[in-house]
Amino acid sequence: MYPQVLFQHRKPDRINTFAEYREQGGYSALSDVIAGADPAAVIATIDDAQLLGRGGAGFPAGRKLMTVAQDAPHPRYLICNADEMEPGTFKDRVLLHADPHLLIEGMAIVAYTVRARHGIIFIRPEYENAARILEREIRLAREAGFLGEKIHDSDFSFEIVVHRSGGRYICGEVTALISALEGCRPNPRKAPPYPTDKGLWQQPTVLNNVETLAYVPLIVRHGAQWFRDLALTESAAGTKLFSISGHVNKPGCYEVPLGVPLSEMIENCCGGMRDGRPFKGCLPGGASTGFLSAEHYHIPMDYESLKAVGNRLGTGAVMVFDDTTCMVAATLNLTNFFARESCGWCTPCREGFPYLKDLLYRLENGMADGDWIGQVETLCGHLYKAYCAFAPGGVAPIESLLANFGEEVQAHIDLGGCPMQRQ
């Protein structure tokens, strides 16, 4: 239906093996690069491909590599963020279970471009199977000479270690992840200095999502133009893994070109809405993006289109809600998550989310009083003054609830409780 790139060799019951991956042309990109490619040229290709970080922030991957100064000190580190904790997101897990060597080769290529000596895959503890798969496949790659000391007799050496996270949402935040790797509390740190300047152990560190790194061998093999052409819209480039869940007939992880309309994704990939009920809204990119409403049903799913409506593509975790859903209850559920997962470092986030949770709980249960909407709006506004990006992400559902489902909120206030439960 759609061109499959990362999932080209996805199998229903097992990974794409090392032997199969090699037969399919795997590791040729790495071999070519190591044979003497100019690191700057490889970075230029990645940059030219307009590969945006797939972990949620959408930062251009090529530009990030360029920020590692030529004369930056050694050792340098490459970290793969496999701490997939954004609610509703499971694409990295599926990818690791489908084609782990894409990641391993991608890491080796990226490490080559910035002369990183050490690679770390920071993986969430619930992904123990994936961690074991990675450890096994890294060993195979090393035995075949694609990792380790002096790869292919070049002067490039690269090792990958799989590190299991202690398991908290905030560990997925770049600087918190680095703190966690150093054995500290996973409190975010303030940039500058940026990790590419002073990251892990104060050394230059490149940090990318699993999906971002997995695209790299394919971009190097097929070129930037090929990658850009995969997307349907002009501004976007490549495909994207979408984790679609909620009220659809076939939830799952689907690889779709960027720019495919939301409606098409739900209808073509997921077999339409569950029980044929109407689409009420969805989260386009995980719990820290805002709700889209029915009026956005046909929105092209890419970075720019969502930005245009004040939203974000995030991790591409689409949570679909039909008309039986109370959006207040859904928001309460999400806020509960943020209240629990705040690292506790700064006041607005640590105290603000439980406060918002309490306010939402009161709204849902008919206890909202006074200037409920004003109170929530002010509080959300102050959460933008939190220490890191956690809180602004966490208030996105609440703010979009007020913006896109204001009538439903008002109905809760007027009726003194949830209208859904009264029906």
Added chain:
Amino acid sequence: MPTLTIDNRPVTVPDGTKVITAAEQLGIMIPRFCYHPALGSVGACRVCAVGFKEGPIKGVEMSCMVDAQEGMVVATDDPDAVDLRKHVIELLMLHHPHDCPVCDEGGHCLLQDMTISGGHGRRRYAGAKRTHLDQDLGPLVQHEMNRCIQCYRCSRFYQQFCGYRDLGVTGIGTRVYFGRSEPGTLESPFSGNLTDICPTGVYTDKPSRFYGRRWDYERAPSVCIHCSLGCSLTVSARYRKAVRHEARFNAQVNGHFICDRGRYAYAYASQPERPRDALIAGRPATLAQAATQMSERLAAIEKGTGPDGIALMGSARSSLETQALLARLHSEKGWRTPCFSADDAATRVVSSALNTLNATNTIALTEIEGADTVLLVGADPIGEAPMLALALRQAQRDGSRIITVDPRPVTLPCAHDHIAVSGDDLATAVAHLIIGALEPSREIALDADQQDRFKTLKQETRDIPAAAELRAIGHALTTAWRPAFVCGTTVPDPDVPPLMGLLQALVQTSCMWSGLFFPLPGANTFGAHCLGGSDALFEPLLAAVEAGQVKALVVVENDLFSEYPDQQRLAAALESLELLVVMDCVPSAITARADIFLPTQTIYEAGGHYLNNEGRLQVATPVIAGGLSIMDTGGGNHPPREFREDIPGGTPRPAWQYVAGLATGETDPPDVKPLLDEALTAGVADGERVSLPSASREWPSIERIGAGPEGDAGGLTLIESAATFGSEPLAAFSTVLAELTPLFGVTVHSETAQRLGWRAGDRIVIPDSAPALEVVVTLDDRAAPGVLLVPRRIGIDRTALRRYMAHLLAE
């Protein structure tokens, strides 16, 4: 040096200054909880938000996180910033209990102040408050976690600043918990500072709990006299009782903090056993009777023996006033030169150390924080001068290398290289450092005479096991930019300080800055030295007593028994005196033997001047008038129902008044200031260092380097050295500190233990000791082999201990 505008007023500050600090320079106090000048900016509490109107940053930002930059226009009253601050305070109050009326912090609580000034009055949050279980953190600090506003000051102070790990943060979100993994006494000897830095009542002062509000207390600036560093304190007293020491900021000495010994040492001043009445032959007398009798009997003795028949004994814990008047008494009456310590070994080292100091090589405590290499020889900071350890920690956090050369297994709250060298080899060790600094280096030029002397030094320096290592360190010192040299004055022999001075002088020529720092045995040891105390030794005095040349001894604020090792000899000598006059504020073995006893005031009543270890003149202001606490005299009634004209227990006078009475023959106190000026401190302002001789580049004459270790046939030596708790004569009266004082033990290298047949944990009962003494054996291979290390402990039977150890050494 950017210039920025804050609230319409321009201010120019050094590069890297945070906006919150720049505002302070204008006297604008931006609210803060997590920010602390010593702990730095972390941006956690978000209450220091200000509006940035013009310049490189726009909008509401945290003033603690933004560096002041040229052209910035900052408004602390920006409406958005004010609104954010107000809401942050509301958020912090969501879970804070409304227990201010029963909270000890109430009245000096930063959160209380901010809540009022921030304008948060009405509670809107209707949810439940989260609660925590509190922990028992030991006798010093009271824990009340429900009050926590998560500013992270405590964990940052405790772990990063102090280097201890047993208190920290657990949990995330609203479940963030500050405490230990399980209840228990805090391990850090700086734990009391938690009560100062906590912006609310999570950590409060336990011994003074529920005693009063900040506004109830009589408060006065004072000086800590429980080691030689002279940290600045604020003393709080109520009902005639000093009940709290708080750290007072001093940029040269202690910075923002003090140690637990200094913080909790005040109990001696109000202990029930404190002698408050004059005694003649053990029987109560009025002050006038005792003073008159003292003058008459001294005059009678003087008539019989001449002025030589009367000896004076001062102490290192007395104020300069007292010390100066003792010196004055000597000069006026011709009585023997006052002696200020019964520990002659220490006096000799102190003398050679302080003669090494000059106007250019002397450094202050906080300057050590800026050193890039610190060499400590024969100094154990945690035991001798705890705040020195904290300064070393700051240096090390900044990348400094810390090296300890010591027979003891020196522990510091920071990474350091330790070289175990036996006590007798310390001078040789420094000689090897000097050789290392000069030999392979071309950086230090020597003139012909120095070349000769260096050649001699090299020939005379014998080999010791750590020689190669020491020489490498000596060489590394020549490449340091800011080396500091610390030398103890109790364990090393008198040759070590001048050698350290020589090393410093040599290295000085190849670096930007360097200096010497000598922790001393007592709070006012420097004062005693300046008043000629180093010239008078105790041993000759004791011999003169034994020979019957000295018939009368006046002992001022000194328990000779805790300083002089041979208790029996001392007791016999004192017995042979015709007259023993003792003046003191605490009971001791010697007060009990006095023919005439005069009770003295403590620092809280008398105040006084003190010279710290670098010669800085500091003033303690009197806090209370004296007398027994109303809490003790009222029998539960307030005010007490017994009416009288005088203050009960208010008899004691400052020690210097008694001495002045002897000097002038009058009992009314004379003006002490001219005496002081004459003695020493003329022209020196409070808080400044006394004038020291100018630098000399003279090569010190060292006599003993070539000699082998002395008198240790078995190669065993006993070292008694100061411990954090239990060693300082006044702090030892504190019952809360007594709880923290470890079991009395001996620390030895495992090889030595094997030779002696000791195992770790063995309990050795010291024969014929009274009170019975038991010593626990601890093994530590960082100690020099052959060293038996015991802490100085007030109140133990040192004679029996030394007898037993001597018997071991003999075997």
